[in-house]
Amino acid sequence: MRAVCWEGKETIRVETVPDPAILNPRDAIIKVTTTAICGSDLHIYNGSIPTMHKGDVLGHEFMGEVVEVGKETTGLAVGDRVVVPFTISCGRCAFCARQLWSLCDNSNPNAWMAEALYGYSGAALFGYSHLYGGYPGGQAEYVRVPFADVGPLKVPEGLSDEQVLFLSDIFPTGYMAAENCGIQPGDTVAVWGCGPVGQFAIRSAFMLGAERVVAIERIPDRLARAAESGADTLNYMELDVLEALRDLTGGQGPDACIDAVGLEAHGTTLDAWYDRAKMKMYLATDRPHALRQAISACRKGGTVSIPGVYGGWLDKFPLGTAFAKGLTLRMGQTHMQAYMPKLLERIERGEIDPSFIITHRIALEDAPGMYRTFREKDDACLKVVMTPGAAPMTPPDRGPQTPDDQALSAS
Amino acid sequence: MAMTSTSSRSTVTRTEDWMALGTGIALLAAGLSRRATSGACLAASAAPFLYRGVSGRWPDIVSRGLRADSTKAALGGSRGVHVRESIRLEKPIGEVYRFWRQLDQLPRFMFHLERVTETGDGKSHWVAKGPGDVPIEWDAEIVNEREDQLLAWQSLPGSDVVSAGSVTFSDVRQGRSTQVRVHLQYSPPAGRTGAWIATLFGREPSQTIREDLRRFKQLLEAGEIARATPGT
Numbered sequence A: 001m002r003a004v005c006w007e008g009k010e011t012i013r014v015e016t017v018p019d020p021a022i023l024n025p026r027d028a029i030i031k032v033t034t035t036a037i038c039g040s041d042l043h044i045y046n047g048s049i050p051t052m053h054k055g056d057v058l059g060h061e062f063m064g065e066v067v068e069v070g071k072e073t074t075g076l077a078v079g080d081r082v083v084v085p086f087t088i089s090c091g092r093c094a095f096c097a098r099q100l101w102s103l104c105d106n107s108n109p110n111a112w113m114a115e116a117l118y119g120y121s122g123a124a125l126f127g128y129s130h131l132y133g134g135y136p137g138g139q140a141e142y143v144r145v146p147f148a149d150v151g152p153l154k155v156p157e158g159l160s161d162e163q164v165l166f167l168s169d170i171f172p173t174g175y176m177a178a179e180n181c182g183i184q185p186g187d188t189v190a191v192w193g194c195g196p197v198g199q200f201a202i203r204s205a206f207m208l209g210a211e212r213v214v215a216i217e218r219i220p221d222r223l224a225r226a227a228e229s230g231a232d233t234l235n236y237m238e239l240d241v242l243e244a245l246r247d248l249t250g251g252q253g254p255d256a257c258i259d260a261v262g263l264e265a266h267g268t269t270l271d272a273w274y275d276r277a278k279m280k281m282y283l284a285t286d287r288p289h290a291l292r293q294a295i296s297a298c299r300k301g302g303t304v305s306i307p308g309v310y311g312g313w314l315d316k317f318p319l320g321t322a323f324a325k326g327l328t329l330r331m332g333q334t335h336m337q338a339y340m341p342k343l344l345e346r347i348e349r350g351e352i353d354p355s356f357i358i359t360h361r362i363a364l365e366d367a368p369g370m371y372r373t374f375r376e377k378d379d380a381c382l383k384v385v386m387t388p389g390a391a392p393m394t395p396p397d398r399g400p401q402t403p404d405d406q407a408l409s410a411s
Numbered sequence B: 001m002a003m004t005s006t007s008s009r010s011t012v013t014r015t016e017d018w019m020a021l022g023t024g025i026a027l028l029a030a031g032l033s034r035r036a037t038s039g040a041c042l043a044a045s046a047a048p049f050l051y052r053g054v055s056g057r058w059p060d061i062v063s064r065g066l067r068a069d070s071t072k073a074a075l076g077g078s079r080g081v082h083v084r085e086s087i088r089l090e091k092p093i094g095e096v097y098r099f100w101r102q103l104d105q106l107p108r109f110m111f112h113l114e115r116v117t118e119t120g121d122g123k124s125h126w127v128a129k130g131p132g133d134v135p136i137e138w139d140a141e142i143v144n145e146r147e148d149q150l151l152a153w154q155s156l157p158g159s160d161v162v163s164a165g166s167v168t169f170s171d172v173r174q175g176r177s178t179q180v181r182v183h184l185q186y187s188p189p190a191g192r193t194g195a196w197i198a199t200l201f202g203r204e205p206s207q208t209i210r211e212d213l214r215r216f217k218q219l220l221e222a223g224e225i226a227r228a229t230p231g232t
Ligand SMILES: NC(=O)c1ccc[n+]([C@@H]2O[C@H](COP(=O)([O-])OP(=O)(O)OC[C@H]3O[C@@H](n4cnc5c(N)ncnc54)[C@H](O)[C@@H]3O)[C@@H](O)[C@H]2O)c1
Pocket: A038, A039, A040, A041, A042, A043, A169, A170, A173, A192, A193, A194, A195, A196, A197, A198, A216, A217, A218, A219, A222, A236, A260, A261, A262, A263, A264, A265, A266, A267, A289, A290, A306, A307, A308, A309, A332, A333, A334
């Protein structure tokens, strides 16, 4: 089959690799109909995620049709149309039982690596390094899904792939980020980063009752899209974010702050240059600029919710500030299965159509160039969906210019 | 590396003991280095079955169903290396105990073992994958057994590979979970064999046991052992 493979830092190739096979009793094989590139994939692309091997198949946002099931895969049949969570969870350990699905004890065959690094291992992820299990990902024609009796969610015929695909990661991720804020009526929520996760966090914060959402970003088209969702926007290149947030909240600060940026934050202030220099010299693993700002901005007793990914030991982390203000910090990979069914219901009821974030629709074969476009945020790129088996475009480095695509970016 | 065995024993016998111990640890090391490449596979309870070299004599307690402290006697003293690991499972204690007690099922989660056959009267025959595909075999017997609480074993006199160990089971979280603790003992080898082993070894032996326990937990809780690719 054809699959998107990591060949090294900033080197992605579509290659022919062996088809997956059932390996365990609770497995299923999915024929992928639609898959997407995630902001998390950019951390891999940039070489920020350790334990990637040459030839690893990428991708953790995918959906498709069940073509084979293991002998103990109950509740799923060949022909079912499903969307698959990016985390791999057994459904039976103490963590899964407490709805802490992304902390599953039993899915990571390389748990010892994570234990060496963090003391404990969480759930394995699709296509996300050997530290996270070494499972081949879903940017491919077929993918093996372990524990398929508790992972894949069946989707009704009336909904298109594009409407439900983001149940695989970024919609639940944005939603959990907002839920972790413990939003009360009248609250103001500030969101750093208006990538796909930030966009869903903004929508979700409103769904959960926020009175006002303030979006912080520098890319104009991403800010514009946040504004379309009803957010007030701040371009951090043009003003002092902390001052602006104080202004907007009568000096108090936002009730909750969401860091939807993660370890590769961009920044122009002194601390950001310090991070950059240290990372270049391999003295630091993360650049927590947005996180520092979120902690500084948050009101006393507020919550900082961190869906953005961090991997190492953070430098100049303002714990004193967090302590002085009695902040609550909430974070982690999304507990997917706890959110997927109820968010599918919201889509069915028409409360949200997640396809609003798609800007680029391409053939799987065109993935390599699109990784760069997405990273550079060229061509107003916000979210890329890919179809395996579709004919590639020429030239390979450009996104497609289908009527569909133009209609969307014009809207 | 002090050997505290009885001084009455001859140097020749002692050398043989160290050789036996060395073979066992080489087996363990082979598994560990395999883990380095495959990222998962470990030779676990090779380590447990190394005992003769430690004591230079057989433990006094060799018969089944002895007093509760017989395990203590078998594992007694401070000599050698003690490996202790524990894990918690979301399964009632009876189920966990019964699974472990079926010795022929052990190779399902102890990957360096080829097979274990119960030969009756608490005795069993063990076959492990040795270095260079030469199997290593030995006999062991259960020296203490208390249902839902404890299982202790040691290898039989005359075995090439010698060990002693125990597994204890306890109820936690009002009986919803079970805690399993494994205790093994062996001693690092000395002399030329030891030097050779030391270069091969050099890793945490408890990590090996930890991987075995992790697979045991996966098998019981999830019903299968997680693997990412056909090779693992
Ligand atoms: N917790 C989870 O389970 C989970 C799931 C999916 C994604 N993520 C993580 O969420 C983060 C965002 O994902 P995404 O897909 O939206 O990625 P993305 O890269 O498209 O979006 C990040 C956005 O942050 C903006 N940004 C950079 N520096 C900033 C700063 N200092 N202040 C404000 N904005 C800044 C960028 O311009 C960009 O638009 C990533 O770290 C990703 O790995 C986490």
